[in-house]
Amino acid sequence: MTLADVGGMDEVKKRLEISFLGPLRNPQLRTLFGKSLRGGLLLYGPPGCGKTFLARAVAGEMGASFISLSITDVLNMWVGSSERNLHDLFESARGHAPCVLFLDEIDALGHKRSQLNSSSMRTVVNQLLTELDGVDGNNDGVFVLAATNAPWDIDAALRRPGRLDRTVLVLPPDKPARAAILEYHLRDRPVAGIDLGKIADATDNYSGADLAHVCETAAEFAMRDSIATGEVRMISQQDMLSAVRDVRPSTDGWFATARNVAMFANESGEYDDLAAYLKKRKMR
Ligand SMILES: Nc1ncnc2c1ncn2[C@@H]1O[C@H](COP(=O)(O)OP(=O)(O)OP(=O)(O)O)[C@@H](O)[C@H]1O
Ligand SMILES: [Mg+2]
Structure with a gap:
């Protein structure tokens, strides 16, 4: 790696x-x-x-x-x-x-x-x-x-x-980064007709780990069907979209704490990047 x-x-x-x-x-x-x-x-x-x-x-x-x-x-x-x-x-x-x-x-x-x-x-x-x-x-x-x-x-x-x-x-990935992370986690899996851009659009705020989990969940859906029918079915866009609905972004709790810090404990400016990000995302 x-x-x-x-x-x-x-x-x-x-x-x-x-x-x-x-x-x-x-x-x-x-x-x-x-x-x-x-x-x-x-x-x-x-x-x-x-x-x-x-x-x-x-x-x-x-x-x-x-x-x-x-x-x-x-x-x-x-x-x-x-x-x-x-x-x-x-x-x-x-x-x-x-x-x-x-x-x-x-x-x-x-x-x-x-x-x-x-x-x-x-x-x-x-x-x-x-x-x-x-x-x-x-x-x-x-x-x-x-x-x-x-x-x-x-x-x-x-x-x-x-x-x-x-x-x-180190922040949650932006759209191009999300597409790259999704691609990385699908690289060794059988996929067909996946539009990574659309999935990246639908996963704003997801962490890298959340995205890895989305790919794993989608793979499970396709595998479950393949086992049931005895015929290999590739991972489809539909599997990915269903997986996105199943997996919720996990960073909200962290940002709630971080928001307090950026608002009340940033006298020395050490959390300026964080404050700027929160502002950009309208989280404060
Ligand atoms: N930029 C990325 N590119 C590809 N995969 C990523 C990226 N970021 C995270 N991941 C995936 O998410 C998983 C979790 O990331 P990692 O363990 O590095 O997070 P972390 O920031 O160390 O989290 P923690 O604070 O919980 O220790 C990685 O194993 C990887 O599969
Ligand atoms: Mg870690």
């Missing part, structure tokens, strides 16, 4: 290209412009819109130098020794530089320190801050990609310069 498999997300891809993939491919220019190969990017947005999927695509672009870990797993797997293991994880990333270290569900760890009642959690957060700063080791060539649904729960210290200082909002 590569970035080409990710439908839409042009802004996100551009950012990745400028801040990491481009410099990685051009070592001479990197030296010339004094650009260090390090940094952190926080992907945030509603569930199912492709944050994890995108990270996997970056892995594909880069070959082997990709370490991916869900923070929930870090905390569950290594009770009591999370800091040590976090350190080992970063050490391994440094050893494999250039490397992307993907920390999924970072809100599980980065909860505002004031909210943490367990002091062991606090130690883990502090350890992550230390690792991001690279005090103990040189972070050159280590690019940290993190993802979350709840950036407002993340410790502000994690978002200071030199850490996860760049933020990209």
Whole structure:
């Protein structure tokens, strides 16, 4: 899988290209412009819109130098020794530089320190801050990609310069992106006479995961008939339209929360993209 498999997300891809993939491919220019190969990017947005999927695509672009870990797993797997293991994880990333270290569900760890009642959690957060700063080791060539649904729960210290200082909002796909996502999820399925443009029109507000679910549901309809009649029937436009009616967009709840944040907790302008999107969609 590569970035080409990710439908839409042009802004996100551009950012990745400028801040990491481009410099990685051009070592001479990197030296010339004094650009260090390090940094952190926080992907945030509603569930199912492709944050994890995108990270996997970056892995594909880069070959082997990709370490991916869900923070929930870090905390569950290594009770009591999370800091040590976090350190080992970063050490391994440094050893494999250039490397992307993907920390999924970072809100599980980065909860505002004031909210943490367990002091062991606090130690883990502090350890992550230390690792991001690279005090103990040189972070050159280590690019940290993190993802979350709840950036407002993340410790502000994690978002200071030199850490996860760049933020990209990953939104539900627009129409061309929806067509691309639908095409991707139908690529290995038997289809006949499907008008992707029409389906894309009918799925405004659907997340990538919702669209994947639409394709799966349509495939089920065609398979159900094929089993009943003993004759293979291709997935049709009608199957797709019925599936769209069955699958409801799942991002409404997230936007309800996000709306409050954009309205009442955006003094520093960090949620301006979100506010602009909500305004465009007339959600505020
Ligand atoms: N841009 C896209 N192109 C193709 N498929 C996509 C895209 N976005 C999402 N999908 C599909 O939706 C599924 C869910 O996406 P993913 O798990 O990356 O979402 P997420 O943003 O990480 O969600 P969560 O916040 O719940 O972790 C993917 O496995 C993929 O099948
Ligand atoms: Mg995810």
